Amino acid sequence: MPLPVSPLAPPSYPDLPPIAGVRFATAEAGIKYKNRTDVLLCAFDEGTVVAGVLTRSKCPSAAVDWCRARLGTGRARGLLVNSGNANAFTGLKGRSAVEESAAYAAAALGCSPDEVFLASTGVIGEPLEAQKFAGVTADMAGRLSGGPWLDAARAIMTTDTFPKVATATVEFDGVPVSISGIAKGSGMIAPDMATMLSFVFTDAPIAAGVLQGLLQPLIDTSFNAITVDSDTSTSDTCLVFATGKAPTAPIVEAGDPRAAVFAAALGDVLHELALLTVRDGEGATKLVTVTVTGAESDRSAVRIAQSIANSPLVKTAIAGEDANWGRVVMAVGKAGEPADRDRLSIAFGDITVAENGERAAGYDEAAASAYMKNQELEIRVGLGLGAGAGTVYTCDLTHAYISINGDYRS
Amino acid sequence: MPLPVSPLAPPSYPDLPPIAGVRFATAEAGIKYKNRTDVLLCAFDEGTVVAGVLTRSKCPSAAVDWCRARLGTGRARGLLVNSGNANAFTGLKGRSAVEESAAYAAAALGCSPDEVFLASTGVIGEPLEAQKFAGVTADMAGRLSGGPWLDAARAIMTTDTFPKVATATVEFDGVPVSISGIAKGSGMIAPDMATMLSFVFTDAPIAAGVLQGLLQPLIDTSFNAITVDSDTSTSDTCLVFATGKAPTAPIVEAGDPRAAVFAAALGDVLHELALLTVRDGEGATKLVTVTVTGAESDRSAVRIAQSIANSPLVKTAIAGEDANWGRVVMAVGKAGEPADRDRLSIAFGDITVAENGERAAGYDEAAASAYMKNQELEIRVGLGLGAGAGTVYTCDLTHAYISINGDYRS
Numbered sequence: 001m002p003l004p005v006s007p008l009a010p011p012s013y014p015d016l017p018p019i020a021g022v023r024f025a026t027a028e029a030g031i032k033y034k035n036r037t038d039v040l041l042c043a044f045d046e047g048t049v050v051a052g053v054l055t056r057s058k059c060p061s062a063a064v065d066w067c068r069a070r071l072g073t074g075r076a077r078g079l080l081v082n083s084g085n086a087n088a089f090t091g092l093k094g095r096s097a098v099e100e101s102a103a104y105a106a107a108a109l110g111c112s113p114d115e116v117f118l119a120s121t122g123v124i125g126e127p128l129e130a131q132k133f134a135g136v137t138a139d140m141a142g143r144l145s146g147g148p149w150l151d152a153a154r155a156i157m158t159t160d161t162f163p164k165v166a167t168a169t170v171e172f173d174g175v176p177v178s179i180s181g182i183a184k185g186s187g188m189i190a191p192d193m194a195t196m197l198s199f200v201f202t203d204a205p206i207a208a209g210v211l212q213g214l215l216q217p218l219i220d221t222s223f224n225a226i227t228v229d230s231d232t233s234t235s236d237t238c239l240v241f242a243t244g245k246a247p248t249a250p251i252v253e254a255g256d257p258r259a260a261v262f263a264a265a266l267g268d269v270l271h272e273l274a275l276l277t278v279r280d281g282e283g284a285t286k287l288v289t290v291t292v293t294g295a296e297s298d299r300s301a302v303r304i305a306q307s308i309a310n311s312p313l314v315k316t317a318i319a320g321e322d323a324n325w326g327r328v329v330m331a332v333g334k335a336g337e338p339a340d341r342d343r344l345s346i347a348f349g350d351i352t353v354a355e356n357g358e359r360a361a362g363y364d365e366a367a368a369s370a371y372m373k374n375q376e377l378e379i380r381v382g383l384g385l386g387a388g389a390g391t392v393y394t395c396d397l398t399h400a401y402i403s404i405n406g407d408y409r410s
Numbered sequence: 411m412p413l414p415v416s417p418l419a420p421p422s423y424p425d426l427p428p429i430a431g432v433r434f435a436t437a438e439a440g441i442k443y444k445n446r447t448d449v450l451l452c453a454f455d456e457g458t459v460v461a462g463v464l465t466r467s468k469c470p471s472a473a474v475d476w477c478r479a480r481l482g483t484g485r486a487r488g489l490l491v492n493s494g495n496a497n498a499f500t501g502l503k504g505r506s507a508v509e510e511s512a513a514y515a516a517a518a519l520g521c522s523p524d525e526v527f528l529a530s531t532g533v534i535g536e537p538l539e540a541q542k543f544a545g546v547t548a549d550m551a552g553r554l555s556g557g558p559w560l561d562a563a564r565a566i567m568t569t570d571t572f573p574k575v576a577t578a579t580v581e582f583d584g585v586p587v588s589i590s591g592i593a594k595g596s597g598m599i600a601p602d603m604a605t606m607l608s609f610v611f612t613d614a615p616i617a618a619g620v621l622q623g624l625l626q627p628l629i630d631t632s633f634n635a636i637t638v639d640s641d642t643s644t645s646d647t648c649l650v651f652a653t654g655k656a657p658t659a660p661i662v663e664a665g666d667p668r669a670a671v672f673a674a675a676l677g678d679v680l681h682e683l684a685l686l687t688v689r690d691g692e693g694a695t696k697l698v699t700v701t702v703t704g705a706e707s708d709r710s711a712v713r714i715a716q717s718i719a720n721s722p723l724v725k726t727a728i729a730g731e732d733a734n735w736g737r738v739v740m741a742v743g744k745a746g747e748p749a750d751r752d753r754l755s756i757a758f759g760d761i762t763v764a765e766n767g768e769r770a771a772g773y774d775e776a777a778a779s780a781y782m783k784n785q786e787l788e789i790r791v792g793l794g795l796g797a798g799a800g801t802v803y804t805c806d807l808t809h810a811y812i813s814i815n816g817d818y819r820s
Contacts, residue, residue, distance in 0.1 A: 056746075060751070091768025127768075231721050231740060234739065322816070338468070397812065
């Protein structure tokens with residue numbers, strides 16, 4: 001019984017070009033789901049570097065542990081991802097399972113297991129039967145190709161209702177460099193240093209250390225700026241693979257002016273993937289941008305924005321198309337960050353609903369209610385204290401979220 | 411269209427005795443609701459002392475500001491409470507409204523406005539028309555009596571589906587001392603130093619400073635240990651009034667052995683009122699006790715218990731009677747507190763579901779699923795790190811919560 005596709009799904013998908021040095025295949029390994037792909041195997045040409053950001057959960061999955069131990073090398077030849085089982089909280093069995101999984105992938109790809117990165121998403125606490133990969137990895141290795149990327153995005157979905165892809169191209173000295181990424185995620189989304197799962201591929205020639213340095217701040221304004229339900233996954237993983245196949249001089253230091261150009265494009269891809277994840281938030285019918293300005297610091301602004309974006313009362317009001325700005329006041333008040341009630345202003349879109357600590361003089365309930373019927377909403381809060389600003393993206397909280405999570409064992 | 415009474419409502423209410431020195435009346439002032447009482451006026455005999463704990467929200471209501479400014483005196487002669495309007499985020503109008511409200515109550519009771527305490531609960535951001543009290547306070551002052559307390563508890567309800575009362579009696583040198591309290595609260599419940607509204611009355615002779623000192627730690631294990639939806643109100647107020655009418659020697663210092671006896675009984679009343687609030691959590695069908703032991707500190711244990719008790723995924727699983735302990739692992743992991751995945755144990759009631767970082771060897775899904783059908787559930791988490799322990803009480807997250815909050819402008 002598939003879930004209906006989110007009303008916030010994009011009407012169409014961009015064409016993602018093949019990335020030189022990256023080939024992949026998908027398969028049905030029968031991890032949990034029936035009649036759908038659930039494994040993705042990627043092969044990277046020699047010389048590919050990797051950077052990544054992983055969940056800060058104190059209960060990370062075995063795959064996260066595996067990646068964390070290997071990111072330091074900066075070298076990657078393969079990526080094996082499965083959906084249906086997170087291999088999280090699986091103890092020694094989980095550690096054996098990642099070793100076996102990497103071995104199967106390495107044998108199929110002809111590389112060392114230490115050059116294989118792993119990610120798993122799905123049910124927590126159920127041992128992952130790694131031998132199920134044995135039946136499909138060799139076959140997948142024989143079918144590797146440069147596309148279509150939508151197939152890769154579909155193989156890693158769990159409660160997602162649509163595949164998530166994004167792409168960007170920059171030019172270095174007239175040479176085009178491509179960045180393409182995929183992501184999955186729908187519930188248990190309040191990433192803390194990464195999302196559920198996202199993989200980005202580029203043919204840029206760039207040193208692993210430079211790539212890692214670029215990635216972290218971009219995560220803060222993309223995956224770390226979204227929330228569906230305030231719940232942070234055990235499996236959050238964002239990995240960026242750079243094959244270096246674009247025929248242009250390599251970026252070997254952060255000060256290279258091309259690094260900033262590349263970072264901007266990479267940031268666009270990550271931001272788009274993060275927003276697609278909110279658009280597929282479990283039960284979502286509204287995409288909400290919460291922007292806080294005038295805070296004592298950027299960090300404080302983000303925390304207040306998170307307090308608003310995670311508030312069940314704010315999110316249910318949005319679901320009900322109720323311009324209930326009193327709940328925004330509540331969420332500002334509970335955030336534990338500096339705020340002065342009597343300087344606070346709140347706007348829904350361009351409609352100022354409150355200012356100077358009370359309802360705006362010209363407040364028009366009918367206009368505010370009409371605004372709430374939009375599918376994409378902005379909540380803007382001004383604190384009037386300083387120059388700190390931050391934005392968090394969220395969705396509404398609907399009956400469908402309850403239905404999905406009262407039944408689905410994820 | 412009244413909400414159906416919570417299935418977790420108590421089957422009956424205790425008889426609350428009159429408290430010597432306390433009289434009250436209720437009235438229909440038409441603040442917002444029709445055909446129900448919405449104002450409570452209490453009169454205290456001369457010599458009554460007061461202690462209180464108020465919300466830590468940075469956007470407190472005007473009534474909270476009023477009480478905070480007057481708690482220092484420790485003296486009270488009156489209490490005026492209304493439901494239907496929180497008088498929060500109402501700017502200068504809110505400040506005028508509390509001054510007017512206190513003046514009306516003081517005139518009716520024959521005391522100074524500074525001896526009148528105020529509390530308001532309901533919609534945020536809507537100016538409170540204090541003159542509505544003018545029509546009822548004199549009449550109420552003519553009808554003051556020592557009961558029935560259920561009438562007082564009903565007058566302060568908003569989305570509550572049942573009135574909340576609790577009582578206890580202790581003896582000092584053979585003299586009975588009574589403690590009786592009322593509370594309201596159903597949504598926007600994650601109190602931070604108090605609940606929505608709770609008022610406790612006693613005839614104990616006790617100095618205001620001693621009472622205040624006793625109260626704070628009792629709040630931490632009662633109202634500060636509950637959560638319905640992680641949203642902290644602008645109006646949280648707990649006030650304890652002691653008339654000193656019991657004919658026994660006054661407690662004037664914290665070291666008096668009777669202070670501990672009194673504190674235990676007061677704690678029981680506060681704890682009962684707090685649990686009644688969870689039992690009336692919006693949409694609640696299950697009462698859940700989350701206990702964390704083995705943490706590095708008590709504070710750390712409480713934070714991890716809060717992370718579990720506030721997790722939408724844990725709460726929807728409970729609503730679905732799904733023994734989804736993987737989501738408990740997730741919530742421990744995201745709490746940001748010290749935890750070692752591989753020492754973690756989790757039990758549902760007496761059923762150990764996970765230990766040493768993986769599913770328990772003898773885990774019986776059928777037994778765990780059967781346990782989840784109970785109306786009252788225990789989730790016990792052992793961290794294996796230290797001696798810190800803490801307990802938080804919560805309820806499940808159901809369709810009814812979405813329905814109530816997608817429509818109700820509170």
